[in-house]
Amino acid sequence: MTTASVEFSASDAVVLTDGSKAAMPLRNLIGGRYLELLEGAGGTKRIKAGGTIGLDRTAPALDLDARHRRLPAAVSRLGPTRSMRSQAS
Numbered sequence: 001m002t003t004a005s006v007e008f009s010a011s012d013a014v015v016l017t018d019g020s021k022a023a024m025p026l027r028n029l030i031g032g033r034y035l036e037l038l039e040g041a042g043g044t045k046r047i048k049a050g051g052t053i054g055l056d057r058t059a060p061a062l063d064l065d066a067r068h069r070r071l072p073a074a075v076s077r078l079g080p081t082r083s084m085r086s087q088a089s
Contacts, residue, residue, distance in 0.1 A: 003055065008035055016053070018043025023059035 006024070010016065019042030024033045040057060047053070 006035060016047040016051070018045045018047065020047065020053055021057045021059060022053045
């Protein structure tokens with residue numbers, strides 16, 4: 001697994017707690033990313049300036065398991081004719 005250390009600043013209006021999570025999802029198809037801060041379950045103690053969101057509270061940039069779970073629904077929406085045409089091209 002590859003990890004990165006990211007430093008950022010946030011407005012005082014953004015409250016980050018021990019339960020906060022971070023992810024760096026794709027913004028576009030050419031690999032652009034952005035930092036996504038998520039409210040997570042867990043502690044409510046505010047993270048002080050210079051604090052850390054640990055690896056245990058981060059999400060993968062591309063969650064292949066989640067995408068794989070959604071694939072059958074996407075294929076069923078296409079229907080047999082459209083999905084077969086897609087495979088032929």
